[in-house]
Amino acid sequence: MKQLAESSQVDVSKAVKALEAKIQKLKVDTYKNLTRWQRVQLSRHEERPYTLDYIYNMTDDFVEIHGDRTVKDDKAMVGGFGTLNGQSVMFVGQQKGRNTKQRQMRNFGMANPEGYRKALRLFKMAEKFGRPIVTLIDTPGAYPGLEAEERGQGEAIARNIKEMFMLKVPVICIIIGEGASGGALGIAIGDRVLMMENTWYSVISPESCSSILWRSWDYKEQAAEALKLTATDMESFGLIDGIIEEPLGGAHRDPNWMYQTLKDRILAEINTLSAMSPAERINARIDKFSDMGEVVE
Template sequence: MAMLLDFEQPIAALEGKLREMQKLAQESQVDVSEAVEALEAKIKALKKETYANLTRWQRVQLSRHPDRPYTLDYIEGMTQKFVELHGDRTVADDKAMVGGFAELDGRTVMFIGQQKGRNTKQRQLRNFGMPNPEGYRKALRLMKLAEKFGKPIVTLIDTPGAFPGLEAEERGQGEAIARNLKEMFMLKVPVICIIIGEGASGGALGIAIGDRVLMLENTWYSVISPESCSSILWRSWNYKEQAAEALKLTATDMLKAGLVDGIVKEPLGGAHTDTARMIETLKKTIAKTLDELEALPSDERISQRIDKFGRMGVVVE
């Protein structure tokens, strides 16, 4: 049985009643079609009301749902002939950062993204989607490879942050992320960055400088997670809901602030409720956006990219 979040319990209860009613009708041969239709309509209305009025913390919970599609799910679902490339050519191959060339409807694209795991073993292998410096250096190597062959880049962002361990800092975590920011501004090929789950801090930003930055409907993007913000301000994780509200970290908030360029709608209930539909929606969005970007000269794309990020924020002297 799929994991249920607290706000999904009333919906699940009605869906349980619907299944019981359908089973009863099948076993007793009693016509309850009108009651079934009425209950289905009630469930649909409750779903629309619930997901249209989610709090920011509830959006964060949805972004972390264990059944949500991850980077490799999208790549494998959207593309053909995916060839994963490994290693940063210096230290190691970071399993938290994946990437490689793939064919998207006849177009060769470099896909790069953070990958979480489905079970305990996978999560340990993928370091819970938290890349080390070699992960960001691998990402940059793949971006430069894509630029060399004139292929567009799509990054899929889903990380609770860059790995904060001592060994990561010793190997230059900050420098690796900073170098990616600098180099991504100057890439000559189209770059699309999409937040598909969690977008936390520099760990997300390290692969998020692009011509278009998009967010899925139930994702978040912020300098810090609600729990970490709560622990700093209140010395406790118990105020994470208030922290999420203060951070204004949802896709709607980010679009309103001009920090992202668009929102990709998810199926009602979240991406995990209809993975195939979500993958198809994202595939169409990427193809359409690439068509727009490839029509521009590279110099113009770079100039627009720099101007876009340069306009962000408020400076008071």
């Protein structure tokens, strides 16, 4: 209609405005009523910002730190110091790739044991210098290969969970995409655990759940519904502390707005947590996770 108006010089501005309003309403209604499987698909959108996108766009002078000082530098796990409005912060998170070569280098965001040991090294470094920690979680799971198991994948994740409970500095964990299984949990023990609106967090991916229960990936939509893995589900279960709003249609629709929103939320949480003593934060952290779930005797 806009093109028609330009070529024919007919005034259709009222009709265009009416259609634009209708389109906007349809968008709002559509994205408010997404199924759980559709949320999973949004969390995997190829244009969605990844960990380094957030870090480079939120910080002024990010310095990446490499290696676990034991085996090698795991490219699927990234981290280092960055400054948010003058506040030095240790960032740690999984990084995916944009193209085939990057995905191979980043191992599709699936960290090996040395990745989790690198993360722990950075956590301890942040604690040593009294800097808050922010983890950005986006992984389909820890790498399940034979070499990962040989180098102690389970032990590395378990040690991270244990050590994160006792960190003396504020710890904020944010799920920015996929949060699958122990691969996510290995860097997700914090004073605040937040999820972005179109993300998921579960013990298993819908595809893997479908393949186990139905011996086929064809039931992934039913699996997603049964797993109740969305941010709204997790908040209702008391497993996370809050949800971070995304632009209509997902974080990739307005990345700059998303970067600023996440930055503001991180700074607000750091200010709140910094007012507490280390002992208070540790005790509250332990109590929060200890109270999760139900026990029937």
